[in-house]
Amino acid sequence: MAKTVQVVEDVTVRFAGDSGDGMQLTGSQFTDTTAIVGNDLSTLPDFPAEIRAPAGSLAGVSGFQLHFSSSDIQTPGDSPDILVAMNPAALKVNLKDMKPNATIIVNTNAFDSKNLKLAKYDSNPLEDGSLSGYQVIPVELAKLTSMALDGLSLSPKEKDKCKNFFALGLMYWMFNRPIEITLNWLETKFKKKPEIMEANQRALKAGFYYGESTEIFTTRYDVKPAKLPSGIYRNVMGNEATALGFVAASVKSGLQLFLGSYPITPASEILQELSKYKDHGVVTFQAEDEISGIVSAIGASFSGSLALTTTSGPGLSLKTEAIGLAVMTELPLVVVDVQRGGPSTGLPTKTEQADLFQAFYGRHGEAPVCVVAAKSPADCFIMSLEASRLALKYMTPVILLTDGYLAFGSEPLNIPKFEDLPDVKAELRTDPEEFHPYLRNENLVRPWAVPGTPGLEHRIGGLEKKDVYGGISYEPENHEIMINYRKAKIEKIVNDIPDIVVEGDQSGELLLLSWGSTYGAIREGIRGAARLGYKSSHAHLNYLNPFPKNLKEVLSNFKKVLVPELNLGQLATIIRSTYLLEVLQYNKVQGQPFKVAEIEKKIIDVLGGNNGN
Amino acid sequence: METKTIEGIQELKYTAKDFSSNIDVKWCPGCGDYSILAQVQRTSPDFGEKLENIVWVSGIGCSSRFPYYMSTYGFHGIHGRAAALATGVKLANPKLQVWVATGDGDMLSIGGNHFIHACRKNIDIKILLFNNRIYGLTKGQYSPTSEKGKVTKTTPYGSVDFPFNPLRLAAGSGATFVARSMDRDPKHLQEMISRAAKHKGTAFIEVLQNCPIFNDGAYFQLTEKDTKPDNTITLEHDKPLVFGTNKDKGIKLDGLTPVVFNINEGSNSINDCWVHDEFDENPTREFLLSRFTDMPGLPTPLGILRQHLKPTYDADYHEQVQKVKVEKGHGTYDKLMFAASTWEVK
Numbered sequence: 017m018a019k020t021v022q023v024v025e026d027v028t029v030r031f032a033g034d035s036g037d038g039m040q041l042t043g044s045q046f047t048d049t050t051a052i053v054g055n056d057l058s059t060l061p062d063f064p065a066e067i068r069a070p071a072g073s074l075a076g077v078s079g080f081q082l083h084f085s086s087s088d089i090q091t092p093g094d095s096p097d098i099l100v101a102m103n104p105a106a107l108k109v110n111l112k113d114m115k116p117n118a119t120i121i122v123n124t125n126a127f128d129s130k131n132l133k134l135a136k137y138d139s140n141p142l143e144d145g146s147l148s149g150y151q152v153i154p155v156e157l158a159k160l161t162s163m164a165l166d167g168l169s170l171s172p173k174e175k176d177k178c179k180n181f182f183a184l185g186l187m188y189w190m191f192n193r194p195i196e197i198t199l200n201w202l203e204t205k206f207k208k209k210p211e212i213m214e215a216n217q218r219a220l221k222a223g224f225y226y227g228e229s230t231e232i233f234t235t236r237y238d239v240k241p242a243k244l245p246s247g248i249y250r251n252v253m254g255n256e257a258t259a260l261g262f263v264a265a266s267v268k269s270g271l272q273l274f275l276g277s278y279p280i281t282p283a284s285e286i287l288q289e290l291s292k293y294k295d296h297g298v299v300t301f302q303a304e305d306e307i308s309g310i311v312s313a314i315g316a317s318f319s320g321s322l323a324l325t326t327t328s329g330p331g332l333s334l335k336t337e338a339i340g341l342a343v344m345t346e347l348p349l350v351v352v353d354v355q356r357g358g359p360s361t362g363l364p365t366k367t368e369q370a371d372l373f374q375a376f377y378g379r380h381g382e383a384p385v386c387v388v389a390a391k392s393p394a395d396c397f398i399m400s401l402e403a404s405r406l407a408l409k410y411m412t413p414v415i416l417l418t419d420g421y422l423a424f425g426s427e428p429l430n431i432p433k434f435e436d437l438p439d440v441k442a443e444l445r446t447d448p449e450e451f452h453p454y455l456r457n458e459n460l461v462r463p464w465a466v467p468g469t470p471g472l473e474h475r476i477g478g479l480e481k482k483d484v485y486g487g488i489s490y491e492p493e494n495h496e497i498m499i500n501y502r503k504a505k506i507e508k509i510v511n512d513i514p515d516i517v518v519e520g521d522q523s524g525e526l527l528l529l530s531w532g533s534t535y536g537a538i539r540e541g542i543r544g545a546a547r548l549g550y551k552s553s554h555a556h557l558n559y560l561n562p563f564p565k566n567l568k569e570v571l572s573n574f575k576k577v578l579v580p581e582l583n584l585g586q587l588a589t590i591i592r593s594t595y596l597l598e599v600l601q602y603n604k605v606q607g608q609p610f611k612v613a614e615i616e617k618k619i620i621d622v623l624g625g626n627n628g629n
Numbered sequence: 630m631e632t633k634t635i636e637g638i639q640e641l642k643y644t645a646k647d648f649s650s651n652i653d654v655k656w657c658p659g660c661g662d663y664s665i666l667a668q669v670q671r672t673s674p675d676f677g678e679k680l681e682n683i684v685w686v687s688g689i690g691c692s693s694r695f696p697y698y699m700s701t702y703g704f705h706g707i708h709g710r711a712a713a714l715a716t717g718v719k720l721a722n723p724k725l726q727v728w729v730a731t732g733d734g735d736m737l738s739i740g741g742n743h744f745i746h747a748c749r750k751n752i753d754i755k756i757l758l759f760n761n762r763i764y765g766l767t768k769g770q771y772s773p774t775s776e777k778g779k780v781t782k783t784t785p786y787g788s789v790d791f792p793f794n795p796l797r798l799a800a801g802s803g804a805t806f807v808a809r810s811m812d813r814d815p816k817h818l819q820e821m822i823s824r825a826a827k828h829k830g831t832a833f834i835e836v837l838q839n840c841p842i843f844n845d846g847a848y849f850q851l852t853e854k855d856t857k858p859d860n861t862i863t864l865e866h867d868k869p870l871v872f873g874t875n876k877d878k879g880i881k882l883d884g885l886t887p888v889v890f891n892i893n894e895g896s897n898s899i900n901d902c903w904v905h906d907e908f909d910e911n912p913t914r915e916f917l918l919s920r921f922t923d924m925p926g927l928p929t930p931l932g933i934l935r936q937h938l939k940p941t942y943d944a945d946y947h948e949q950v951q952k953v954k955v956e957k958g959h960g961t962y963d964k965l966m967f968a969a970s971t972w973e974v975k
Contacts, residue, residue, distance in 0.1 A: 052972045114895035195969075250971045260965060266963045274721050296960030301720055304746035309715035311706065311743075314684070314715025318704055319725065323717075341707050392672050431971070434962045445805040466703040467718070467725050475650070477705025478689075487652065488697065509898065 019228075021192065026085035028093030029187065031180075032110045033102030033123075034071050035063065035078045038180040043080025045184055051428055054241030055084040058393075058536065061428040063365070066276045067101025072126075072134035074249045077109040086240040090392070090536030092425060095610040100183050100189075102126060102157070105133035111147075111351040120152045122188070123179065125158035153232055153423060157182055158353075164222035165215050174212070178219040178305025192238050195224050247430040254393035254422035257429060258326075260350060261400025263296050265360035267527040268321055268401070268440040273298045274321035276312035278305055278331065278521070281364045283354035286326045287340065304332035310351065312571055317347040318476070320444060320466035322404055326352040329371045332415075336378050339413050343383040343502060345452075345476045347460050348407040348442070352399075352599065355419040355532075357607040369532050371584040374423035376590065377560060385507040386410065387561040391535035394429035396422060398438070399558060405440045409510055412463045419582075421609045422533045430562045448472055448620035453486030459503040474530045516564040520553035522532025523573035526623055529599070530555040531587055534580055534610055549615075550623045552578075557587075568595050578602055578622055580610060597626045643674035650700045661812030661838035662691060662759060666698055668818045673701075676724045676811075676826045685728050688735040691766050692759035692838075695730035695786040696847040709740030709975070712747040715754045723943040729756040730974040734764050737793050741773075748831050750942040755825045755832040757793055757819075763792070763844035775852070784860035795921040796934060799833040800912060806832035807915065808927070812839060813852040817931060824933060830941050851929050864918070864932030869902030872928050887927060907933050907949060 034042045035038045041062055062079040069076030083093035087225060098119045101107040103126035114120070125423050127142055141147055161179040162172070164526070181198075188195050199217055206213035215600050252260070256359045264370070266273035275298070277287040290301040299321070303309040310325040315316045319321035327335060337431065355371045357363025375387045386406050390399040396418055403416040445451065445463035448471030454462050466474035474486060482489035483497050503548060518527070520542065530538050535556050556569055571577050579588040580602040588601045602618050640803065648670040676683070683701040686932045687693035689708035696703030706714040711729045719727040729736075736758055747754060763781065771781040771788045774795065778787040800807050804832050806828040810821040816819065825832040831975040837848045852858045860882070862872040870880040871892065879892040879902040892899050917936035921927040958964075 024766055048970060051972065054972070054974065243972045246974050248971050248973050250965075250966065252967045252969075263960070263965055264962060267960070267965070274717070276717060293960060293965070294950045295957040296965065297954070298952070299720060300717070303713065304742050308716070308743055308746070309712060311710040312717030312720070314706075315704070316721035317717075318702075318714075319718045320722035321721040323721075337707055338710070347703075377843075387767070392663040430974075431966045437962075466722075467684045468682055468722060471682055473700055473701035473702050475699075475705065476697070477687075477703075478707050479705065553843065585703035 017234055019234060021236045021238050021239065025087060025239070026083070026089065027098065027191070027237065028081065028083045028096045028237055029098045029100070030079055030081045030096040030110060030113070031100045031183070031617055032077055032079040035068055035076050036071060036107070037078070037102045037178070039078045039080050039102070041080060042180045042184045043197045046187060046199065047082055047251060047426065048201070049188065049193050050082065050084045051249065052197055054153065054245060055086065055239055056089050056242035057082060057084040057251075057427060058089055058092045059522065060421070061081070061424050065590060070134070072103055072105055072107055072131045074105045074135060077106050079106070079110060086242050088242060088244070091609075091612060095615050102180070102183070104131045104137055104141070107141060108194060109137045114150065116149060116463065117151060119322065120147065121153045121154065121155055121183070122155045123157035123183070125156050155186070155226075159560070160222065160226060160503055161219050162219050168215055168218075170211060170212060170215055173216065179213045180222035181216045181219040182226075182492060183413065185220040186227050188220075189224045189227030189232065190236055192236050195220055200561070206504060208621050211461060230324045235517055241346040244428070245430060247429040249430055251426050252394055252397065252429045253285070253424060253426045254390070254396045254418055255424070256353065257393055257396035258287055258390075258400050258418060259286050259414075261397040262322075262324055262404065263293050263298060263438060264292065265399070265401045265404035265440045266296060266298065268434075269322055269404070269439050270443050271320070271322040271325065271442055274316035275300045275304050275324045275326065276316065277326045278303050278309045280306070280328045280331045281421045282351065282356055283328045283331070285423065286352060286354070297458070303418040305333040306423050307338060307394065310349075311597040313349060314347060314599060317342070317349050318345075318466065319467055320464070322408065323348065323444070324350045324352065328354050328356045328364075329358045329362075329374065330380070332371060337380070339385065340379050340381060340383050342413040342477050343379070343385060344481070345410045346502070348411050348464070349413040349629070350403045350407050350416060351413060352400075353415045355417060356424050357605075361416050361524055363607040366422065367533065368420045368582050368607060369534070370605070371417065371588065372531075372560070372583065372586040372590070382503065384503050384561070385494070386412055386414040386416065386506055388414060388559050389532045389557070390422055391464050391532060391556055391558060393425045393427045395558070397429055398432075401438045401440055401560075403544070405438045405508060407463070408442045409512070410459065410505060411464060412506065417532060419533050419546050445469070445472060449475040452484050455484050456480050456501065462500055494512050501512070507562055509561035510565050513559040513564060515566040516557060516570055516571055518553050518555050522553070524551065524553060526552040526576045526578060526619065527571065527574035528554050528619070529557070529571065529577050529579050529587070530554070530581070530592070531560060534582065537610040538580055538615050539614050540612040541579055543612070544612060545619040545623075550620050552619050552623065563594065568583035569599075571595065571597055576600060576622060578618070580615060580618065584608070643680065644671040645674065645914060646671055647680065648673040650698055652697060654698050655694065656691060657842050659683050659841040659842070660691070661750035662695070664812040664815060665759060665818065665836055665838065665886060666695065668815055668822055669699070669911050672819050672822045672826070675823055676726065681728050682724060684729070686718060686732060687730045688740055689766070690732040690735045692730050692732040693735060695847050709735055709738070710743060710767050711735065712740060712743035712754070712756070715753050716747055719752055720946065722782065723753070723947055727754045729754055731756060731758055732765075733760045733762060733772045733795070734756065737773045737795060738821075738941050739890065739958050742894045745798070745802040748804040748833070749859070751803060751805055751830045751939050753829055753831070753941040753943050755828070756834070758833065759838045759843055760835050761838045761840035762792075762847050763840050765840050765843055769843040794919060794923060795835045796806065798916050799914065800919050800934065802832075804833040805931065805939050807919070808833070808933040809835045809837070811837045811848065811931065812854055813848075814931070821933070828936060860928055862928040862930050863909070864905045864930050864934065866905060866907040866933075869899050871899065871902060885913075885917065886926070889926060907936060909935055918928055925950075931932065
């Protein structure tokens with residue numbers, strides 16, 4: 017039977033199954049192949065908080081979403097066009113997110129009475145007509161996989177585990193992608209287990225040929241390569257990119273990287289990733305608690321390392337007192353907060369932007385720090401280097417904000433050339449002549465003199481320091497002088513960061529001002545609204561404290577400024593108090609990122625005269 | 630500091646004075662901390678370390694002012710975190726000799742977690758615990774080493790909780806050098822500090838220290854001439870456990886129970902005594918010694934309860950780094966970024 021090939025610009029696929037079904041692996045293989053064939057892409061996994069919830073249960077469903085396109089895209093997609101559901105629970109959990117008339121490929125073998133009951137279905141959705149609004153493609157995934165593996169001396173259970181590769185092969189056929197990349201990957205991965213390699217390779221091929229030969233599939237889709245800026249790319253997840261950024265900062269500065277950290281969702285991957293880079297001399301100290309994580313990093317900073325601690329909101333709270341110590345001792349330190357839903361344990365595996373106040377103000381005393389944020393998974397790489405650069409140059413703690421959505425999302429990173437990386441460097445003082453621990457340079461920065469350097473022995477600590485000399489001082493005027501120095505030093509960073517850029521018209525009716533991971537959804541939302549005739553501009557903040565020099569001017573060029581945030585209006589509040597300027601808020605606190613459609617609708621509402629939330 | 634040149638090799642000869650930062654010391658008159666500072670400064674020239682390679686780290690409390698009075702590098706941290714701070718300093722640069730000055734509140738209350746984990750990891754830092762069994766800087770509240778029933782500002786009817794036994798805690802957490810000394814026994818304290826300086830691994834010295842303002846005389850039974858001999862026992866390697874004004878009290882083991890006996894009575898002899906083995910491979914006797922202070926009738930042991938060698942965290946960590954560097958070669962930016970599959974867009 018002849019198969020038609022339909023060219024489409026952009027597709028969102030979601031793989032969903034039991035946590036044990038290998039959905040993350042299937043998704044990441046599809047991602048790698050998609051990247052290599054040249055599409056732009058963005059991905060988001062959705063795994064359950066429970067490590068191994070009972071098989072077949074709703075709580076145990078694990079998903080992986082991939083948005084790929086022949087044009088430039090910024091988000092993993094609002095609602096999938098295609099769902100691969102490995103069991104009834106996966107269907108039930110994901111159906112509500114699907115586009116109307118979406119294609120659903122189901123593993124019919126899993127739709128037995130036991131699994132239907134586990135998924136809390138009263139009747140079989142494949143038979144009761146409840147899926148009539150979708151294109152359902154039933155495939156006997158488990159049976160077909162088992163048949164394809166006939167003759168291999170694996171147990172039925174082991175054979176069943178290969179069905180995700182059958183599904184992957186089928187999807188490769190559907191989207192006209194080569195299977196060789198995954199075949200090669202299997203070859204390397206299972207070098208020492210040739211039977212498993214053979215089984216998975218066979219399943220992959222069988223899935224691919226099934227698409228070609230069976231009559232239920234009539235259409236293949238073709239997504240042409242995207243026109244991306246030239247360069248060498250690799251796919252990165254946000255936490256991975258953060259880790260790579262700090263190793264690159266270590267290479268660039270020539271300093272040993274020291275990470276003191278305690279495992280916490282969703283930041284643990286940075287610690288895990290960095291612990292691999294011993295060939296780069298990276299020291300990772302898995303501390304006994306969050307406090308030891310940061311305090312050991314402060315000790316390492318005193319010793320002359322590029323010092324880092326990584327955490328999420330609750331951990332940042334525990335580190336608060338120590339950040340004050342780093343402010344007082346004016347030592348370089350980067351604190352990464354991978355934000356999650358709070359307060360307290362909150363929604364540990366979900367995303368939120370509600371730690372901005374904590375980053376700005378969450379300390380005792382007058383303790384300003386530099387605050388920066390990443391806007392996309394790949395941007396985590398650059399902002400890690402930037403945070404390192406500013407921490408070292410200004411001898412200050414820098415808080416880098418990312419979040420759960422960035423941490424686990426992925427997109428291609430155009431690998432910068434080494435010489436194009438931010439200029440991360442340190443000046444270690446060695447000259448004893450005229451050395452005073454708190455004698456400041458033109459940027460109000462004190463010298464970094466590390467133990468082991470003869471003639472520069474000195475004592476620092478949390479007690480107020482005497483200006484210039486650094487001894488303990490309780491003098492009233494001195495305290496005020498030092499507080500003002502510490503504040504002025506942070507303000508001087510403004511001369512060292514880029515101006516904020518407005519995408520779109522430079523003045524007009526409406527500007528959307530954003531920070532952090534909402535960048536992609538807002539950018540696509542603005543495009544979508546513009547296609548419907550509602551024009552707005554976009555400005556995005558990577559540098560939050562201090563704000564870019566031109567921010568006030570930029571904001572004043574628009575009649576209305578809308579600040580969409582995944583909190584109850586933290587940036588909006590800071591903008592108001594800083595510039596005495598009224599801004600509109602758009603807030604969402606569901607542990608989920610903004611959908612493009614939500615932004616689109618909000619722009620249309622605001623431009624249509626409705627400013628309300 | 631004198632500089633002598635012997636056969637072309639420049640040798641540094643420090644004196645105690647070289648280790649003083651020459652700022653006014655602001656502890657209360659009569660505080661035991663003065664003695665500890667003096668003994669550290671007196672022994673520092675013998676550590677065999679250059680001044681610039683020594684770092685004194687502390688937390689918060691009276692004792693934690695210590696780093697300011699030393700002329701070495703110093704870091705006065707925040708309450709309870711001295712062990713974590715010292716861990717970072719040492720792990721970032723294992724060539725440094727890192728000392729911690731801390732108190733019973735700082736290290737055993739708010740900093741308990743960092744303390745047990747530093748001992749467990751056997752990170753090569755030396756901890757001097759100034760134990761005065763009271764909160765001094767906050768003006769007189771009971772501490773985790775105050776005896777049960779202690780009347781203080783926060784326990785006007787007497788404390789109802791049991792104290793920590795610092796040596797038992799250190800030994801139980803895996804410290805590889807566990808010792809006790811006293812502010813009022815300068816010679817002995819000097820010896821303990823010198824021995825700790827030479828030890829590789831977490832070294833812990835509990836220094837019984839008098840707070841003349843809020844807990845004066847807490848240790849007078851142990852420190853004063855007339856009561857000291859009957860209430861303390863000085864541990865020396867390979868020597869029998871004998872104490873008392875007349876050196877006639879011996880300690881022997883009845884099963885796992887230490888028993889005091891008169892070595893001159895009846896058929897008893899000094900040969901029946903428990904002989905101290907500082908390097909005992911088995912920690913059982915170390916535990917028994919640490920418990921003497923919890924057992925009525927037994928003297929308080931002074932000296933090294935036990936020291937043993939175990940790989941240190943910092944040395945093993947950096948050895949692993951070197952090994953990986955040899956296996957994989959030194960990391961470069963290109964190696965870092967191109968380790969994953971990449972594709973080119975032209």
